[in-house]
């Protein structure tokens with residue numbers, strides 16, 4: 118092992134920069150050379166490589182986004198695409214990779230590693246927190262705090278007018294962000310994809326909340342909710358005459374949740390994982406993802422990570438109902 122590549126891929130997440138920095142600095146400290154691969158696998162296929170030194174990662178720890186840029190690449194899903202990528206890696210003398218991204222990124226890395234004998238270690242970077250093998254993913258805590266800040270603000274205006282607000286948060290087909298936002302923001306109801314949702318029951322629940330307490334209500338909706346998101350739910354509610362007197366508003370938080378400076382928690386997590394990824398490569402591991410489980414670094418074979426769903430904590434779901 119003498120020269121490693123680092124890249125970020127898939128959806129960007131706050132904390133990716135902290136992870137890049139940690140991986141680069143640890144590798145340099147071990148006497149390795151580091152190449153940054155820009156725009157994820159798309160850049161790997163194009164040979165968009167840049168030499169990294171200590172200075173190239175200074176002052177990035179606190180920045181959102183990713184200095185290496187991220188992308189999605191259709192070509193990398195094909196054998197030919199990965200062949201071209203591997204040729205560039207070999208031409209640049211790169212014999213190992215640290216990849217930072219979600220499950221698609223990890224799956225792509227494994228294929229590349231196996232087909233072309235390149236050592237790969239993954240770091241879980243996604244705001245969705247949907248990766249098996251780590252208690253939290255890089256970016257989750259930051260996205261959560263950003264969403265929570267917005268929910269608090271919406272609560273003020275909802276309260277002033279006794280309004281019903283449906284607030285849609287990110288999370289793809291999982292409800293991790295929604296569930297934690299719901300608890301942290303004191304939502305009256307949380308709707309997540311993991312839960313079978315019955316429109317009739319939702320209407321009843323909201324009506325009873327709004328009438329018995331004659332106050333504002335906040336419903337947090339996960340974007341992958343099976344009823345089709347906050348807008349669709351609001352439309353369904355407005356069709357009912359019982360909702361004629363309820364001022365119903367929708368806020369879709371969207372991409373704001375991806376941006377901003379990472380929280381302390383994400384900075385520490387990302388720094389630990391970037392360091393652990395290089396350590397794993399030095400120890401001769403490949404095809405593994407580094408994660409933190411019960412506050413310890415844990416390596417999980419990537420093949421066990423993809424396609425395996427991490428379960429949300431159903432106790433939290435009950436808690437929202439108990440506390441509303």
Ligand code: ATP
Nearest residue numbers: 127128158189190193194218219220221222225243
């Ligand atoms: P997020 O969860 O934040 O969206 P992700 O890493 O899951 O992140 P994807 O778009 O699924 O995002 O994957 C990123 C890239 O990884 C894809 O654009 C593609 O280049 C590569 N990739 C994904 N799945 C595969 C696969 N089965 N084989 C090869 N490459 C893949």
